[in-house]
Structures are given as C-alpha cells and as structure tokens.
Amino acid sequence: MITNSFKDLPKINTSLSIQLGLNGFSFFISSQQLSSDALTHKLAERSTEKEVIEALSNFILKNEILQQNFAKVTITYTDYIFTLIPKELFQEKRKEDYLKYNVHPLPSDIILHEEVEDTTIAFAIPDLLKEKLEEYYHIDAYNHLSTTLLRYLLKEYRQNIGPRIFVYTYQDFFYLFVLNGSELLFCNTFPYKSDGDFLYYLLFTLEQLNLDPAKETLHLLNHIDNETLASIEPFIYDIKVPTKAFKNLVHLSNLQA
Numbered sequence: 001m002i003t004n005s006f007k008d009l010p011k012i013n014t015s016l017s018i019q020l021g022l023n024g025f026s027f028f029i030s031s032q033q034l035s036s037d038a039l040t041h042k043l044a045e046r047s048t049e050k051e052v053i054e055a056l057s058n059f060i061l062k063n064e065i066l067q068q069n070f071a072k073v074t075i076t077y078t079d080y081i082f083t084l085i086p087k088e089l090f091q092e093k094r095k096e097d098y099l100k101y102n103v104h105p106l107p108s109d110i111i112l113h114e115e116v117e118d119t120t121i122a123f124a125i126p127d128l129l130k131e132k133l134e135e136y137y138h139i140d141a142y143n144h145l146s147t148t149l150l151r152y153l154l155k156e157y158r159q160n161i162g163p164r165i166f167v168y169t170y171q172d173f174f175y176l177f178v179l180n181g182s183e184l185l186f187c188n189t190f191p192y193k194s195d196g197d198f199l200y201y202l203l204f205t206l207e208q209l210n211l212d213p214a215k216e217t218l219h220l221l222n223h224i225d226n227e228t229l230a231s232i233e234p235f236i237y238d239i240k241v242p243t244k245a246f247k248n249l250v251h252l253s254n255l256q257a
Helices: 049-062 093-103 128-136 143-157 194-208 226-232 249-256
Strands: 012-019 022-031 041-042 068-077 082-086 109-116 117-128 140-144 165-172 171-179 182-190 217-220 238-240
Touching: 012 249, 022 049, 022 068, 022 249, 041 049, 041 109, 049 128, 068 143, 068 249, 082 093, 082 238, 093 109, 093 117, 109 128, 109 140, 109 143, 117 128, 117 140, 117 143, 117 249, 143 171, 143 182, 171 194, 182 194
Parallel strands: 012 068, 068 140, 165 217, 217 238
Antiparallel strands: 012 022, 022 041, 082 117, 109 117, 165 171, 171 182
8 A cells, every 4th residue: 555654664684875956866675685776767957846856756656666764864965055164163043144144045945964074065945845755764874966976085095195086977067076085175066068168167167276187087986977077188188987887876975884
C-alpha cells in the first residue's frame, strides 16, 4: 500500500541520497546489495517551491524503489542561496544576516549551516520543501552542494602545491572553486545560458585572482557539453575531465560522510 510516509515501514540496510533544487532532483540508492544509477528528474526551468513539491511527490509515488524506510537519508540542496563565513567569525544567531548581506533568501526559507574545517557555510532551503521531505523520510542530514564539493576537494587535493581550479556544473549554473592546497581561495556560483556565459565567468574570475589560464589546471568534477569544453580549450590547455567514477560524485560523497 502506498502511503505518504515510509517511516513506519521496516527499516532496510540501505542508504538514500537526495540531491535537489528548484530546477530538478535526483535520488541515489546505495547498499552492499544494491547500487544503481541515480534516478533523475529535471524541470524545464527554475520553478516555485510548490511546483517542485508536486513534482517531487509524484516522482516518489511513481517509483516503488523509493517507497522504503531507509537506514540513512541525506539531503543535498543545490541552489545558490548560500554564503561562506570564516568559522572564527561565525555567530549562529546572525546566520540570517550573513545570507542577507550577499543573497536574498525568502522570509519562509529555513536557514541552516554546516562547517568544513575553518569555514562555515550558511544556506537557505524552502520551509515547505523541507516539510514535504520529512513527511516521507527520517532525514539524517541536510547538506549544501558547496559543502559536499568542498569536503571532497579538501580530502582529495589538499596536498597539491599551487592553485587548482575546479568546476561543477548544475543545469543552468555552475560552481567554481579555486584551492591552493588546503587553502580555499575562491568559491562561488555563476548562471549561464550559453558557452560564452560560461567562458566569461570562468576567465573573469581567474583574471581577478591574477591566475594565468594558460598555466593553470582546470579539473571538471562532472561532464560538460562538448561545445562548452571546446570553448574553454583555446584558453586553458590543461583540463582534467572526469572518469566514470565521478558519475555519482555528490551522492557517494554524502553517503560516505
């Protein structure tokens, strides 16, 4: 029998990672017995939280594999309503103020935060969306995509000497990180509708950081369109493209945390 909540069903030894924002979502199930590709649903454009909730509910109720009481459920919110604060300066009672200074969360948003070494990341998630997720599942953790990616980068690349550039694309915007070993030099998101937009923001950021694109290494954390890649290659010669192991990078990083 299909129900609006699976929390009272027998718990299974399987983990669920949900990655979502206002332009789509994906579900990834992982266990010793089962590990499949992510189930993904993309919206045609950025939608209202009510439209996302309707699409999310329909998707869950149409996919029986998602109708279970999972041992661990982790949410990764992907939208760009977030900001970074040095950990030593962060005050929890002022987390709304930090966000309002840089971005514009809605009054109904819930403000969450998490730490990555000496950095605190505050982010907003729509209250109605959070409530709907908790109707279906026991949620063990809420993460932000920037946090998940930063944790991964600091784990894998902290021994590197010299700046490294990292890009993770997410539908109509992309995340851009610049690290020098364990030092975070830059983290931001940029919207793009064309290859020209993508290239402009990438090269402009490197210029502001006094980095020569011809001498630096760009790491792509997921696959991008061949046309976008071709637009970058005349300016950045050393580009590391992802392997198959990166396919479910965000989901796997969350479940291993």
